[in-house]
Amino acid sequence: MTAVLSIxxxxxxxxxxxxxxxVAGFIGEQVFDVLAGRRALHEVxxxxxxxxxxxxxxxxxxxxxxxxxxxxxxxxxxxxxCAVEACMIIGTRxxxxxxxxxxxxxDAHWVCTLLSLV
Numbered sequence: 001m002t003a004v005l006s007i008x009x010x011x012x013x014x015x016x017x018x019x020x021x022x023v024a025g026f027i028g029e030q031v032f033d034v035l036a037g038r039r040a041l042h043e044v045x046x047x048x049x050x051x052x053x054x055x056x057x058x059x060x061x062x063x064x065x066x067x068x069x070x071x072x073x074x075x076x077x078x079x080x081x082c083a084v085e086a087c088m089i090i091g092t093r094x095x096x097x098x099x100x101x102x103x104x105x106x107d108a109h110w111v112c113t114l115l116s117l118v
Contacts (some may be wrong), residue, residue: 020076020077021075021076023110024074027101028074029071031056031101031115032071032088035117036076038093039055047110049112052112052114055115068093069095070092072089072090072096074087075087075088080116081100082105083105084104084110085102086103088100098118099116099118100115102114
């Protein structure tokens with residue numbers, strides 16, 4: 001899945017300029033990279049609420065460091081004009097997990113306000 005998305009939007013635009021899946025995929029892939037240890041937390045902190053950043057500091061997917069562990073699919077739903085709820089399926093051929101996100105538009109950018117790894 002390849003999506004090009006300008007993450008900086010105005011509140012009036014909401015997700016109108018891009019799909020809910022594109023927004024979820026853009027931020028979700030960055031969050032997944034932090035969980036897998038492929039990206040530093042400070043690189044994505046602007047897109048995270050403090051409690052989500054704290055959760056990422058204490059949670060690591062050691063198995064996700066394998067190159068076979070990757071993003072499989074993104075399922076997203078526009079809940080309001082400025083909120084998206086998404087489920088990202090991540091895993092290998094033998095193990096699958098779900099990463100659940102809530103994204104809300106804060107001023108001019110999207111922020112992950114809820115994160116759960118299932």
